Amino acid sequence: MRVIIATRIYRPEPAAASLFLGCVSDALRAQGAEVEVLTAKPVPGQGEGSRGERIRTFPVLRDRNGYLRGYVQYMSFDIPLAFRLLITRRPDAIFVEPPPTTGAVVRVICALRRIPYVYDAADIWSDAAGYMGTASLAVRILRGIERFALRGARGIVTISQGVADRVRALGVHTPATVTGFGADTLIFRYAEAPVERVFLYAGTYTELHGADILIEAFARFSATHPGYRLRFIGNGSGQERMLQRAHELGIGGSVDFVDPVAPAELQPEFSRAVASLSTQFPEPGYRYAFTSKIYSSFAAGCPVIFAGPGPTGSFIEQASEEVEVGSAVAYDADAIADAMRARADAPLPAEGRRELASWTAAHHSMGAVGRRVAEVISVAARTRSRQR
Incomplete structure (x- = not known):
């Protein structure tokens, strides 16, 4: 063939x-x-x-x-x-x-x-x-x-x-x-590494993703938890606007925009992040899309904070009955900030991250x-x- x-x-x-x-x-x-x-x-x-x-x-x-x-x-x-x-x-x-x-x-x-x-x-x-x-x-x-x-x-x-x-x-x-x-589990897999004070958004960000809300959420999170960084790795529209908003909110020095990297280079970023972030703008009628980037994070043992409507949140809630995968919240800056605080105060330990990676390799x-x-x-x- x-x-x-x-x-x-x-x-x-x-x-x-x-x-x-x-x-x-x-x-x-x-x-x-x-x-x-x-x-x-x-x-x-x-x-x-x-x-x-x-x-x-x-x-x-x-x-x-x-x-x-x-x-x-x-x-x-x-x-x-x-x-x-x-x-x-x-x-x-x-x-x-x-x-x-x-x-x-x-x-x-x-x-x-x-x-x-x-x-x-x-x-x-x-x-x-x-x-x-x-x-x-x-x-x-x-x-x-x-x-x-x-x-x-x-x-x-x-x-x-x-x-x-x-x-x-x-x-x-x-x-x-x-x-x-x-997830490509030949690339994304658990690797023991010290967890840094970083929340990671990996992948494309467009108007439909609605990732700009993360700037607002991170500013509110930083008011109670200084010293963390918000890192975007990827490309998309709105980067200049998001960076300008970060400076207006006084967090410009804590937000990074990094060009896309090869998957093998992205894997250790997941290993070191407190959690990865994923969003979907709540546009009426467009609620069937699934945010597939969460699988790579899971495979590396990194929990996810997802904000938005649709099947991604339902999947996270169902998967949470089997293993600690993270959380799904409303598309709201305060809700996202609260989820970030909860994860920062109780980061997933190495044993939990290893279990998450193993579960993903077995099922996804x-x-x-x-x-x-x-x-x-x-x-x-x-x-x-x-x-x-």
């Missing part, structure tokens, strides 16, 4: 999607498949991403933070991808990662070449665009492109039942498999998720073989 993974983001670029797609590749190769990845050329200095798969990269337009985000940037990936898919040796199946424009390109080429594809619907992009204030005409166009990409797929994989239900509500009847999400390994996704791709590939 020969499979192509078409994605704008792949390891070694530090992101949850990169780790996920890499684990899918690993699982396919473990089944004996030949895997080729068509992806964007990474930012220099990020290291090597291949574990045996063939990675073909090509230059793309990135924003000033080095992130491939925005329609012009997406097109700089999608247009070359179309030509590459036309001339490459025909695969048995293609696995495609959003944005929807990439999915639409893959659908057109797959129709021309009679190739089945599987679409990764980790989120509904047109919903997210609408809630971020994008013009209504642009949202309608994106909705149409997204439906087009979803409907042409042989199968859809997604991380939660909420997203699967939303796909159905959009009038898409392509078979959808809920595979869940997890991305390797297991990768195998479930690989099976969906294999079914699509076998369907093509029978139709020859």
Whole structure:
């Protein structure tokens, strides 16, 4: 079996999607498949991403933070991808990662070449665009492109039942498999280290994440617990505004913004943090999204403070019945500050952190998720073989 993974983001670029797609590749190769990845050329200095798969990269337009985000940037990936898919040796199946424009390109080429594809619907992009204030005409166009990409797929994989239900509500009847999400436990694992006075936010922060509330919460926390630091590692919109607000509140010297780092460099940051932080803005109607970054924190033994609506909080509350994973609170600066005080006053001891990491490896390994996704791709590939 020969499979192509078409994605704008792949390891070694530090992101949850990169780790996920890499684990899918690993699982396919473990089944004996030949895997080729068509992806964007990474930012220099990020290291090597291949574990045996063939990675073909090509230059793309990135924003000033080095992130491939925005329609012009997406097109700089999608247009070359179309030509590459036309001339490459025909695969048995293609696995495609959003944005929807990439999915639409893959659908057109797959129709021309009679190739089945599987679409990764980790989120509904047109919903997210609408809630971020994008013009209504642009949202309608994106909705149409997204439906087009979803409907042409042989199968859809997604991380939660909420997203699967939303796909159905959009009038898409392509078979959808809920595979869940997890952590790359080959990278994120428990490592004994002295816990520092740091609260860590790792990953992308956009308007939809609502991470700016952490500045307000940390200021209130610092009034009773001076000497701690709030560290953001990643990229996104609003960094300048958040830093300005931190200075206005008198905590600018205690807030760090660090560029994205490789997952192997992020792991010790989790090991040393009192807790990691995760947020989701409580936009009405957009309550099915799951904050997958929490798994990497758990796998390193670092408890999480999550603020916001949706299934992430429910998951944390249910998991807390088995192991100490952290806490879920309302999207409110005072509630977050109180949770930070509780964690600072009673940090999770080494034994508890080790137990959390072990529990995550046993129940939420991305390797297991990768195998479930690989099976969906294999079914699509076998369907093509029978139709020859």
